[in-house]
Amino acid sequence: MSDSPTVGRRERKKAATRQAIADAALELFLEHDFDRVSVRDIADRADVSTTTLFAHFPSKEALVFDREADVEAELISAIRERPTGQSVVEALRARALNSWVPIASDPRMSQFTALVDRTPALREYAERMWRRHAGALGAVIAEELGREKDDLACSALARFVLELPTLAKGREDPRAAVETVFDLLIHGWRAQDDSEGGVTGSRDD
Numbered sequence: 001m002s003d004s005p006t007v008g009r010r011e012r013k014k015a016a017t018r019q020a021i022a023d024a025a026l027e028l029f030l031e032h033d034f035d036r037v038s039v040r041d042i043a044d045r046a047d048v049s050t051t052t053l054f055a056h057f058p059s060k061e062a063l064v065f066d067r068e069a070d071v072e073a074e075l076i077s078a079i080r081e082r083p084t085g086q087s088v089v090e091a092l093r094a095r096a097l098n099s100w101v102p103i104a105s106d107p108r109m110s111q112f113t114a115l116v117d118r119t120p121a122l123r124e125y126a127e128r129m130w131r132r133h134a135g136a137l138g139a140v141i142a143e144e145l146g147r148e149k150d151d152l153a154c155s156a157l158a159r160f161v162l163e164l165p166t167l168a169k170g171r172e173d174p175r176a177a178v179e180t181v182f183d184l185l186i187h188g189w190r191a192q193d194d195s196e197g198g199v200t201g202s203r204d205d
Helices: 004-032 039-046 050-056 068-080 088-104 109-117 120-145 152-162 164-168 174-187 189-195
Strands: none
Touching (some): 039 050, 088 120, 088 174, 152 164, 152 174
């Protein structure tokens, strides 16, 4: 007899517990600030033990970035599982429009960003996470294109794409901001010069 239904229930329960812990942590951090909230406070709010909390999250900072692994997996799958005929850049555009834009439009996003910006430990964690994502994304782009793992162009593309949240932060229309960035990636800066009537962007003094 297959035990998959039991395994499925167990995994769903683990996922629900993990989400409850992350939600409780973010609520407390927004209410009282990161440094004023203890792990015990979070465990009590989520109604779990600290042992259970650390079974799901290796550190207090990781509680804030609870979708870290999911985000990296989604970036990689956007490349590897893109439709036949779709370019790498267009696959990343679709992923940004479908996944990032709705989050950017959430009014709670500004609170989250402010929390990270004012907390040194969270900024440092976010920077390390960003570098890991950039490395993973650059490597999979290179793999798909048949290039060396550390190919400079692939690494540059990955880093540029991952700067989207920062570039579009505070813009009235996040979707338009994403489209503008990807148009630049696809068509290059020369198209911007041409639209202004120039050719190379050089100055005639």
